[in-house]
Amino acid sequence: MTKTRLIVETDTTPALPRFVKLRHDKGRDRWIMLAPERILTPDPIAVEVLNLCDGEKSVGEISNHMAEIYNAPIDVIEKDIKAMLQDLADKGFLIS
Amino acid sequence: MIEAGDNNSADLCAVAPMGLLAELTHRCPLQCPYCSNPMELERSSGELSTEDWARVFKEAGELGILQTHLSGGEPTVRKDLEEILKAAVDAGIYTNLITAGVLLSRERLEGLVDIGLDHVQLSVQHVDAKLADKIAGFKGGYSKKVELAKWVKELGLPLTVNSPMHRHNVEYLEEIIEFAVKLGAERLEVAHIQYYGWAFENRHTLIPTKEQVYRNADTVDEARERLKGIMSIDFVVPDYYAVRPKPCMGGWGSSFMTISPTGKVLPCHAAASIKGLEFENVKDRHLRDIWLHSSSFNKYRGTDYLPDPCKSCEFREIDFGGCRCQAFMFTGDAKNTDPACSKSSFHKDLLEIAERESKLEPKEFLYRKFTKQPQPTK
Numbered sequence: 001m002t003k004t005r006l007i008v009e010t011d012t013t014p015a016l017p018r019f020v021k022l023r024h025d026k027g028r029d030r031w032i033m034l035a036p037e038r039i040l041t042p043d044p045i046a047v048e049v050l051n052l053c054d055g056e057k058s059v060g061e062i063s064n065h066m067a068e069i070y071n072a073p074i075d076v077i078e079k080d081i082k083a084m085l086q087d088l089a090d091k092g093f094l095i096s
Numbered sequence: 097m098i099e100a101g102d103n104n105s106a107d108l109c110a111v112a113p114m115g116l117l118a119e120l121t122h123r124c125p126l127q128c129p130y131c132s133n134p135m136e137l138e139r140s141s142g143e144l145s146t147e148d149w150a151r152v153f154k155e156a157g158e159l160g161i162l163q164t165h166l167s168g169g170e171p172t173v174r175k176d177l178e179e180i181l182k183a184a185v186d187a188g189i190y191t192n193l194i195t196a197g198v199l200l201s202r203e204r205l206e207g208l209v210d211i212g213l214d215h216v217q218l219s220v221q222h223v224d225a226k227l228a229d230k231i232a233g234f235k236g237g238y239s240k241k242v243e244l245a246k247w248v249k250e251l252g253l254p255l256t257v258n259s260p261m262h263r264h265n266v267e268y269l270e271e272i273i274e275f276a277v278k279l280g281a282e283r284l285e286v287a288h289i290q291y292y293g294w295a296f297e298n299r300h301t302l303i304p305t306k307e308q309v310y311r312n313a314d315t316v317d318e319a320r321e322r323l324k325g326i327m328s329i330d331f332v333v334p335d336y337y338a339v340r341p342k343p344c345m346g347g348w349g350s351s352f353m354t355i356s357p358t359g360k361v362l363p364c365h366a367a368a369s370i371k372g373l374e375f376e377n378v379k380d381r382h383l384r385d386i387w388l389h390s391s392s393f394n395k396y397r398g399t400d401y402l403p404d405p406c407k408s409c410e411f412r413e414i415d416f417g418g419c420r421c422q423a424f425m426f427t428g429d430a431k432n433t434d435p436a437c438s439k440s441s442f443h444k445d446l447l448e449i450a451e452r453e454s455k456l457e458p459k460e461f462l463y464r465k466f467t468k469q470p471q472p473t474k
Contacts, residue, residue: 003280005325019214019254021190027112027160034190036215036254036283037330039114039162090325092254092282 015055112160117354124170127233127463130295146176150183155383157187167194185212197244217256245279256283262302287332301458335436336450341418349393405439
């Protein structure tokens with residue numbers, strides 16, 4: 001088996017692998033990502049993006065959606081989202 | 097003060113632990129001479145029952161624990177591992193199985209996955225089968241591990257390969273990295289062993305040279321870049337060659353706890369090496385009360401107790417003075433600065449010992465095993 005690095009592009013359809021669990025930490029009232037030996041605490045906007053990562057919507061579609069909601073320029077939003085998702089991919093926490 | 101039964105969850109969670117190392121048993125088919133279990137291993141007759149562990153995990157989930165490491169010894173020695181795992185899963189806790197991998201059948205692993213196991217961490221002593229088996233003191237272990245790794249991937253679980261590093265595999269880091277990639281591991285832990293307990297007894301035979309460790313660091317840097325998005329690598333140097341101490345457990349009693357096979361609740365798995373500390377048992381008290389009120393947790397919480405050079409050090413809130421166990425071992429007082437820190441007056445002794453011993457002829461391993469004398473039960 002040869003795994004390759006996932007490069008996040010506009011047409012990538014990102015998803016969280018089964019072993020990465022995004023859930024609400026009730027006691028601390030925050031969202032967390034649970035992964036092997038790691039606990040990440042994404043901020044509320046990142047959580048919104050992650051919840052859209054269903055393996056069907058593309059990064060472009062997700063960015064459009066976020067740009068609309070936050071009334072922000074699409075190119076800025078898409079750049080931020082790509083950077084965030086690439087970081088997750090490089091940690092091994094994102095598939096497509 | 098918060099007691100069990102209180103509903104003040106916000107207050108509690110501000111200080112609630114996130115990780116729990118569950119040492120389900122000290123029994124293990126392997127006898128690695130650097131085992132992190134205490135020298136005085138706890139016998140199976142005193143181990144917590146299935147019901148005890150089920151209750152512990154329920155309490156742990158309520159307390160805020162998010163991840164657990166089902167470990168040992170070898171956790172798969174326990175016939176009730178399935179029920180214990182289920183209790184952790186039911187409590188919403190992310191579950192890691194830390195295993196030597198030599199006792200698990202594919203069927204049993206499949207059952208664990210069905211219950212909800214999230215992740216497997218497999219120990220690999222060496223890439224050379226013969227040397228691997230010699231280090232572990234167990235014949236045929238290596239090939240079983242390779243088989244288990246294959247099953248883990250087939251069942252869609254993430255895999256961490258854990259290769260504790262020392263003089264007998266330090267020159268094989270590149271091969272270990274390639275081996276882990278081939279197994280399909282998402283993570284590789286190549287932490288140099290730290291010299292407590294069994295490893296301390298074998299230090300003269302296990303400690304590598306400073307140059308070897310630094311070369312390892314370069315190898316890891318290169319591999320991390322090359323393997324971005326394919327496999328992540330955790331690397332830890334031996335304290336003896338460190339300049340700053342590691343922030344042990346992220347601070348004593350700050351986010352982590354260990355429960356021993358007989359139910360003792362420890363701030364870290366080696367804490368029993370500190371003489372004079374008293375540990376409470378999950379059989380006697382709610383986990384939350386132990387976390388909040390146990391004298392062993394409160395004794396070294398925070399940084400106020402730290403004397404100089406920690407007291408006036410700018411890194412005090414970053415490394416919390418390092419490791420209490422090592423401070424105790426070398427200075428006789430656990431509240432002192434960890435000698436791994438270059439500001440400790442004991443630091444030069446530590447380095448001198450390491451440099452001298454790393455050049456000695458290795459002796460036979462003192463393998464980890466149960467002592468002949470049964471331990472007195474409390």
